[in-house]
Each structure stands twice: as C-alpha cells, then as structure tokens.
Amino acid sequence: MAVKMRLQRHGSKKRPFYFIVVADARSPRDGKFIQKLGSYNPLTVPATIQIDRQKALEWLHKGAQPTDTVRRILSFKGVLYLKHLLRGVTLGLFDEAAAMEKFTKWSTEHDAEFAKRQESHKKSRTGGRPHYAKRTEKNAAPAKKEAAPAKETTDKAE
DSSP states (O other): OEEEEEEEEEETTOOOEEEEEEETTTTTTTTSSEEEEEEEEETSSSSSEEEHHHHHHHHHHHHHHHHHHHHHHHHHHHHHHHHHHHHHHHSSSHHHHHHHHHHHHHHHHHHHHHHHHHHHHHHHHHHTTTOOOOOOTTTTTOOOOOOOOOOOOOOOOO
C-alpha cells in the first residue's frame, strides 16, 4: 500500500484551510486518512503551520512520500533536516547528541530569522510605526495653505 503525506482541504469557498494527513494514495483528497499530523492555514501572513514533528518523522521513516507542498512545509519546520541528521547517526558519521545539538542550533537560527522577517513585514505594513501610534506633527500630512488675498487692481485716471 502506497502511503502519502498530503493536504486535506477544509474551509469554505475561497477560504482554504488544510490538515496535513497521512493517507493511502488511492483514497480521495478529502476522504479517509490514516493519521492527522497537523494543520496549515495559508490565509494568515505569514502562513500558520502546526505540525507534530515526531509523528511526521516516524511516517517518513516508514516510507510515506510527501507531496510537493507538504515537502516544503516539512523542510520549513525542520523535519527533513532532522531526518537527514538521523540518517548520519545510523551511518556512524556522528552520535545522536551531536545530531540533536546541530538541530537545536539550526532551529534557534531559523526561529530568529523568521521572527526578524515577520517583524519587517509588520513594519512595512504599518509604514514603520505601530498600529496604535497616533500621528504627530512630524509625520502628519501637511495642512493646506490658505490662499493669498487677491491683489486689487487700481484704475489709473487719465
């Protein structure tokens, strides 16, 4: 039986929400599945991803094939990197403690970069100021200048 890790669509029309599931390759997209691994919401900025790393890693070791989108999600969350490190442990390249140390180092760097990207997105969205900050004289729109009074024309008497 071929097993796939794929997205199962939920939500209403034009408002998608997905569950990340392990299912038989022959079952329909929104049909019967074996196990639910997490969820993915592409509508939030940035997209919200919740996944159980251990369950996903177990299914990868059992031979489940992720679809392209799920592969990108697993890569973003570090599941594929952890699988790569554990493969190095089984080959005897390094021990499990070194593998976990490498993964935690990668995870902290990844989280810091993600937080920085998220913060820059918030700043660009609000124009560099927090949404609760009021406009001050410095960044307020310039007020319209009053029109100068019209010059009176005098008729020269001849």
